[in-house]
Amino acid sequence: xxxxxxxxxxxxxxxxxxxxxxxxxxxxxxxxxxxxxxxxxxxxxxxxxxxxxxxxxxxxxxxxxxxxxxxxxxxxxxxxxxxxxxxxxxxxxxxxxxxxxxxxxxxxxxxxxxxxxxxxxxxxxxxxxxxxxxxxxxxxxxxxxxxxxxxxxxxxxxxxxxxxxxxxxxxxxxxxxxxxxxxxxxxxxxxxxxxxxxxxxxxxxxxxxxxxxxxxxxxxxxxxxxxxxxxxxxxxxxxxxxxxxxxxxxxxxxxxxxxxxxxxxxxxxxxxxxxxxxxxxxxxxxxxxxxxxxxxxxx
Numbered sequence: 498x499x500x501x502x503x504x505x506x507x508x509x510x511x512x513x514x515x516x517x518x519x520x521x522x523x524x525x526x527x528x529x530x531x532x533x534x535x536x537x538x539x540x541x542x543x544x545x546x547x548x549x550x551x552x553x554x555x556x557x558x559x560x561x562x563x564x565x566x567x568x569x570x571x572x573x574x575x576x577x578x579x580x581x582x583x584x585x586x587x588x589x590x591x592x593x594x595x596x597x598x599x600x601x602x603x604x605x606x607x608x609x610x611x612x613x614x615x616x617x618x619x620x621x622x623x624x625x626x627x628x629x630x631x632x633x634x635x636x637x638x639x640x641x642x643x644x645x646x647x648x649x650x651x652x653x654x655x656x657x658x659x660x661x662x663x664x665x666x667x668x669x670x671x672x673x674x675x676x677x678x679x680x681x682x683x684x685x686x687x688x689x690x691x692x693x694x695x696x697x698x699x700x701x702x703x704x705x706x707x708x709x710x711x712x713x714x715x716x717x718x719x720x721x722x723x724x725x726x727x728x729x730x731x732x733x734x735x736x737x738x739x740x741x742x743x744x745x746x747x748x749x750x751x752x753x754x755x756x757x758x759x760x761x762x763x764x765x766x767x768x769x770x771x772x773x774x775x776x777x778x779x780x781x782x783x784x785x786x787x788x789x790x791x792x793x794x795x796x
Contacts, residue, residue, distance in 0.1 A: 504532070504534055504577075504641055505639075505641075505705040505706070505707060505708070505709045505713075506534045506535045506639075506706050507534070507537045507538060507639050507665070507704060507705060508537060508704060508705065508706050509537075509700075510537065510541070512700055512704055513537045513540075513541040514541055515697075515698065515715070516538060516541075516637065516663055516665065516715055517538070517541045517542055517545045517637075518545075519663045519697055519715065519717055520542075520635050520637055520661055520663050521661065522542075522545050522546060522569065522635070524549045524568065524569070525549075525568065525569050526546065526569045526634070526635055527569060527570050527572070527634040527635070528542050528546070528569065528571050528572070528634065528635050528636075528637060529572050529573075529574070529606075529634055529635070529637070529659065530542060530571060530572070530573040530574065530636075530637050530638055531574050531602040531606060531636065531637075531638035531640065531648070532574065532575065532602060532638045532639055532640055532641065533573035533574065533575040533580070533581070533597065533638075534575065534580060534639060535580060535583070535584075536573075536583075536584045536587065536588065538637065538638075538639060539571065539573050539584065539588065539595075540588070542571045542637070543571050543588070543591045543592065543593055543595055544592075546568050546569035546570075546571065546592075546593045547568060547591070547592035547593050549568040549569070550568075551568060568592070568593050569593050569594075570593055570594040570595070570596075571591075571593060571594070571595045571596075572595075572596050572598065572609070573595070573596070573597045573598070574597075574598050574600060574602045574605050574606065574609075575597060575599060575600075576599070576600060576601050576602065578599055581597050581598075581599040582599075584597045585597050602638070602644070603644065603647055603648065603651060606648075606651055606652075606655075607654075607655065610655045610656070610657045610658070610659075611656065611657060633660060634659050634660065635659050635660055635661045635662070635663075636652070636659040636661070636662045636663075636664075637662070637663045637664070638664055638665070639664075639665040640664050640665065640666050642666065642667045642670070642709070642711075645664075645666045645667065646670075646684070648664075649674070649684070649687070649688050652718075653687065653688065653690070653691050653692075658691070658720045659720065660719075660720060661717070661718070661719055661720070662692065662717070662718040662719075662720070663697075663715060663716070663717050663718075664715070664716055665700060665713050665714070665715050666713065666714065666716060667709075667711055667712075667713060667714070668699055668711065668712040668713055668714040670684075671714035671715075671716040672696060672714070673685060674688050674694050674716060675694040675696050675716065677782070678779065678780050678781060678782050679777075679779050679780045680779055681778065681779045681780065681781055681782070682741065682779065683737065683738070683741035683744075686737045686740075686741065686781075686783065686786060687737060688718070690721075690723075690733060690734075690737075690783060690787075691720065691721055691723070692718035692719060692721055693718065693721060694716060694717070694718050695716065695717045695718075696714050696715070696716050697714075697715045697716065698714065698715055699712055699713070699714045700712070700713040700714065701713075725787075729790070729791065732790045732791070732793075732794040733786065733787055733790045735790075735794075736786060736789065736793065736794075737786060738755075739751055739752060739756065740752070740755075740778040740781070740786070741778050742754075742755060744777065744778055744779060745777070746777070747774065747775050747777060748767065748773075748774060748775075748776055748777065748778055748781070749763055749767065749774035749775065751778065752767075752793075756793070760774075766792060766793065767789075769792065770785070770788055770789050770792055771785075772785065772789065
């Protein structure tokens with residue numbers, strides 16, 4: 498099942514600890530793990546939260562449904578029913594509240610981000626109730642490579658985003674996501690709009706079962722707070738798609754083709770923004786793209 502779902506199970510406890518440390522867990526944190534697999538990271542998350550002394554009134558106690566002496570909680574999502582049941586069986590009487598939800602992370606995550614509390618025995622997603630406040634939970638996971646792009650898009654669209662995201666993904670993708678001018682790209686421009694990104698460390702193929710064909714890397718994303726309207730956000734993503742549709746072409750040519758506006762008019766506007774019309778999109782930083790979007794769509 499793991500191979501069919503594109504899963505490569507982490508077997509190195511030291512790597513799991515480094516990933517957990519990157520979350521910078523605090524007393525009472527709620528941690529949402531996507532793709533729990535065989536539980537190597539799950540166990541480390543539970544152990545890390547359990548190391549805190551009980552707190553009289555942790556920040557998430559009431560919101561999370563945990564007791565007022567809770568050190569935190571771990572909620573894990575796993576699509577493979579056999580793996581999910583195995584984790585329920587093997588992780589008995591954990592020192593912090595723990596729950597495994599069987600389901601597709603791409604479908605379950607948006608529901609959990611909107612609302613969550615401990616599920617009844619049937620563990621139906623539709624039974625989820627309010628619980629994870631925006632900016633007060635942390636997201637972590639070892640992600641099947643083919644899901645990475647869609648997962649980033651879902652996180653970016655969440656109304657209640659996590660405070661911190663730490664993911665193990667394909668190294669090449671991690672480097673693309675964290676790229677900066679003059680190596681900017683569509684994926685980086687899309688993700689860095691809502692998060693500061695940092696590649697923390699690489700992970701060898703030997704640390705997984707079965708071994709993937711490529712090297713992995715752990716990436717950390719800290720959510721940005723942007724005071725933009727829904728329309729401004731929509732305009733930004735529309736512009737990014739136009740700019741990077743043909744990365745080898747100049748900014749001016751891409752804008753002219755995508756917006757169907759005269760090059761003379763666009764050249765003047767780019768001049769006002771301080772952008773060289775003959776430059777390529779990979780030379781643009783996030784703030785400059787935001788500024789350009791505001792000027793283009795507010796006219």
